Amino acid sequence: MTFPGFPDAAPLDGFLxxxxxxxxxxxxxxxxxxxxxxxxxxxxxxLIERGGAPWPVAILFVAGLVLGAxxxxxxxxxxxxxxxxxxxxxxxxxxxxxxxxxxxGCTSGHGVCGMSRLSPRSxxxxxxxxxxxIATVALVNALGYGW
Amino acid sequence: xxxxFLALVSGAIFGAGLALSGMMNPARVRGFLDLFGDWDxxxxxVMGGAMLVMAVAWIVQRRMAAPAAGSDFHLPGxxxxxxRLIGGAVLFGIGWxxxxxxxGPAIASLGTALAPAAIFxxxxxxxxGLFKLTDR
Numbered sequence: 001m002t003f004p005g006f007p008d009a010a011p012l013d014g015f016l017x018x019x020x021x022x023x024x025x026x027x028x029x030x031x032x033x034x035x036x037x038x039x040x041x042x043x044x045x046x047l048i049e050r051g052g053a054p055w056p057v058a059i060l061f062v063a064g065l066v067l068g069a070x071x072x073x074x075x076x077x078x079x080x081x082x083x084x085x086x087x088x089x090x091x092x093x094x095x096x097x098x099x100x101x102x103x104x105g106c107t108s109g110h111g112v113c114g115m116s117r118l119s120p121r122s123x124x125x126x127x128x129x130x131x132x133x134i135a136t137v138a139l140v141n142a143l144g145y146g147w
Numbered sequence: 148x149x150x151x152f153l154a155l156v157s158g159a160i161f162g163a164g165l166a167l168s169g170m171m172n173p174a175r176v177r178g179f180l181d182l183f184g185d186w187d188x189x190x191x192x193v194m195g196g197a198m199l200v201m202a203v204a205w206i207v208q209r210r211m212a213a214p215a216a217g218s219d220f221h222l223p224g225x226x227x228x229x230x231r232l233i234g235g236a237v238l239f240g241i242g243w244x245x246x247x248x249x250x251g252p253a254i255a256s257l258g259t260a261l262a263p264a265a266i267f268x269x270x271x272x273x274x275x276g277l278f279k280l281t282d283r
Contacts, residue, residue, distance in 0.1 A: 006188055008178070010169050014189040017168025017183065018196020022223070025159035025197065026204035031153040031216030035220050036161065038251040043275045045202075053221075057154040062254055064158020069255035071159070072166035081174035082263040083246055089267040092246025093253070095238050097274020100250060101282075104223065105250045108161075110236075111194060114183020116201035119225035127238040132240025133180040142185055147174070 024112055032057060037109025038065070039100035049101075083147050103129070149216045162255040169191040173247030180244050198250055242274075 003009040028036035035092050044058035052058070071133040072078065083089055100106045102123055105114065110129075114122020140146055169189055178187030187215045214220060243249050248256075248267050256264035 003188060006249065008185075009158075009187050009189045009192075010175075011189060011192045012196055014168045014170075014192035015196040016165045017166070017170065018193035018198075019200055020160050020164025020167060020196075021193065022197035022200025022204070024157045024159075024164060024245075025201050027153055027157040027160070029201075029204050029208055029214070029220075030211065031157070031215045031217075032150055033219055035216040036157060038161075038249075038254065042250055042254060042272075043279075046263070046272055046275075048272065048275045048279050052209060054150075055189045056151055060151055060154035061158035061161075064155040064160075065162040065165075065251065065255045066158075066258040068159035068164075069166050069171060070162075070258035072163040073259045076166075078166050078171050078259050079169070079175075080260050082260065083173065086245050086263070086266050088271045089165025089248075089263055092242040092244075092248060093267040093270025094274040094277075095242025095245065096249060096253075097242075097271035097276075099235045099238030099240070099274070100277045101235070101275050101278040103232050103239055105222070106251070107243075108251050112197040112201055114225070115194075116198040117205050117225065121223075121225050121228055121232060124228050125232055128236035129240035129243065132237045133244035134182045134208070134240075136241045136244025137177060137180040138183050138187060146181075146184070147177075 021108075021112060022116075025108070028061070029113070033108050035113045037105050037113065038062075039096075039106040040104070040109060043101060049135070088147075099129075153216055161251065162258075164197075165252050165255050166259075168196075171252045171259070173252075175247075176249070176252070177244070177247035180247075 179190035
């Protein structure tokens with residue numbers, strides 16, 4: 001299924017995948033009483049963060065993320081085009097790691113969980129990181145380094 | 148045991164959902180942020196689907212005294228909008244735009260595209276560690 005005017009978009013797969021992500025976050029919330037925020041759980045799983053979710057919950061959620069992608073990938077190839085140079089990955093990773101801890105969340109915690117809760121914090125954070133990401137891509141493209 | 152099972156299942160459904168939605172493709176995520184260029188709206192549909200389910204979950208949550216497999220809800224506050232929140236979101240957005248990766252897809256990709264995912268995740272963990280070390 002395509003989206004009018006955007007031949008490369010995958011709206012149906014996106015929506016169905018989104019429902020699964022929502023279901024996963026709902027299991028975390030209603031089953032374990034916690035936010036399915038990947039940056040926080042990853043930080044906890046790697047023992048960078050001492051507080052928050054119990055360590056087994058964090059490490060098993062992170063392991064599940066990898067497992068779920070592997071299982072999906074075994075059934076259907078996962079299309080993925082990464083940045084053309086590892087420098088993008090290092091710079092991006094450093095900003096994402098530092099920024100998500102300073103701002104207490106990423107696309108999952110603030111975006112999916114917080115916005116659906118109508119949390120003012122998360123609405124602001126999501127608006128800001130989307131605007132910042134859009135500005136970054138526009139700047140990279142303007143400098144001629146788009147990929 | 149039940150809690151461990153739910154955590155693993157939640158992660159696995161999350162990871163499979165990321166894969167199905169196309170969000171494990173950094174070029175597609177970058178395409179969503181390329182609003183002034185060759186814009187790809189897919190991420191908005193992902194967000195819409197996820198928020199639809201979670202909006203119902205939040206309604207159910209308000210009627211529950213405790214989570215199904217736990218004694219208490221551990222939920223962050225929602226009101227405080229301060230410089231840390233905004234500064235953190237700005238920095239996260241820069242990294243997201245540079246690499247086309249946020250934490251969920253990056254970690255999920257460790258199982259399917261090890262080399263680039265490992266470089267990003269190692270840098271991300273270093274960034275998290277750096278924050279932890281310098282946070283007063």
